[in-house]
Amino acid sequence: MEVELIRLTKRYGGTVAVDGIDLKVRSGAYCCLLGPSGCGKTTTLRMIGGHETVSSGDVVIGPRAVGDAAPSERGTAMMFQSYALFPHLDCRDNVAFSLKMRGVGKAERRARALAMLDLVQMAHLAERMPAQLSGGQQQRVALARALVTGPKVLLLDEPLSALDPFLRVRMRTELKRIQAELGLTFIHVTHSQEEAMALSDLVVVMNGGRIEQAADPRTVFERPATAFVARFIGGHNVIRLPDAGEIAVRADRMRLGPEAGAEAVPARVVSIEYQGTSVHVGLEADGLGGREPAALTAIIDDGAYAARPLALGQTVPLGWDEAAAHRLSA
Structure with missing residues (x-):
């Protein structure tokens, strides 16, 4: 599903967190919002998902503007940095929880949850509790939970930041595999230049609430648009x-x-x-x-x-x- 941001702005009182940005992410692309802390990338992601209100401008997902729509009505799913798994539920029930809230029958939701766990290579641990999992395994369960409702756009807020460097590289490969296999649009927030270069089709470098450059990784590296991009990319x-x-x-x-x-x-x-x-x-x-x-x-x-x-x-x-x-x- 294509995502378009039109003059998207977010203000907190007199502070402008996102300053009238325009961006188009084609359907099926892997887009990384890249920049230092406080540049507006997470606020932008949360406005796309409906977890943050829009001050002005609009979010268009597919054929319709969704700036005022609830998160559940946008065709998006959010994978949060903290994973936020329910400690009292096993992996399968964690993944199935959102389906339960939507009234899906027990047998169907457990079957769909198991299929998602299989996609992220966690089906063999379906009955484990979150406390019995490593950080990388918890991340896979959180990813399965985000995908089980069948979103058209997956939003990822620094999903790899809590992992050790070796596991981070492995999970980059897994994210790219799953994105390609499902054909979804992924929009992924990161402060890691290496992560953005490795994963994305479209790198969006942000600074001070604005977009400094949006292009494919090779263009951003070979031809940085501004001094900020050149220095930040390294x-x-x-x-x-x-x-x-x-x-x-x-x-x-x-x-x-x-x-x-x-x-x-x-x-x-x-x-x-x-x-x-x-x-x-x-x-x-x-x-x-x-x-x-x-x-x-x-x-x-x-x-x-x-x-x-x-x-x-x-x-x-x-x-x-x-x-x-x-x-x-x-």
């Missing part, structure tokens, strides 16, 4: 040139030493971090960041660095290919 240097405004250059496309080229500037090495396949070199360069020295990073292949290592405090030529520079909007 892997870029934002460089202020005296005559040409701000540009972004990927850290892995910076050149050090003899390869820096004729337009090289001197830069001081302030940090060296070994990352296995690469070495991240922190640098400071005058004249590239306004009044203060620019803090920059160059990512160098491990083999190239081993052949020509650097030392803290060393001054080296720093440059980049003109083709590697991407001009940023104001």
Whole structure:
């Protein structure tokens, strides 16, 4: 189901949490709302699901505007960050609970709940209580519970944030598999750049209640629209040139030493971090960041660095290919 936000705004007294945003998410897409805490992404998600009132603008799901509709009338389901499983019900009854509230008969709702648990690979633990489950298993049960009512749009509020890094990667794979298998529209809030890049077809970078950029992950990474996007996504240097405004250059496309080229500037090495396949070199360069020295990073292949290592405090030529520079909007 397609989701469209039209001049969507949320105010809390004199504070504007979401500031007149426009967004279209195509049917069957995996969309991630990405940004720092307080940027408006969770408020936006809650307005889509009807868990937060809209101050102005509208939410359109499929063919109709639903800005004033109850959550149960929107064709959406919400998976909350806390999972919020009922501690006194086993997995199957947790998943079946919303069907019970809708008057579905016991046999049917238990069968549908078991089918959803099977989809998330938890059918073998259907009779376990939530306290007997790991965090990852609880997350799967919460996902099954959100899906059992047959929503057209699934809303996920930081669903992976409570998991350890290894399990987080596994669950990313599972979310993508389930989304593709069911063909649903997923709208997923996260503050993790890596998570958004790995999961989404559409990345929506938010800042201060507004959308800074909405595009596919490769476009956002290769061609960040603004300095905020370049810095938040990571892997870029934002460089202020005296005559040409701000540009972004990927850290892995910076050149050090003899390869820096004729337009090289001197830069001081302030940090060296070994990352296995690469070495991240922190640098400071005058004249590239306004009044203060620019803090920059160059990512160098491990083999190239081993052949020509650097030392803290060393001054080296720093440059980049003109083709590697991407001009940023104001």
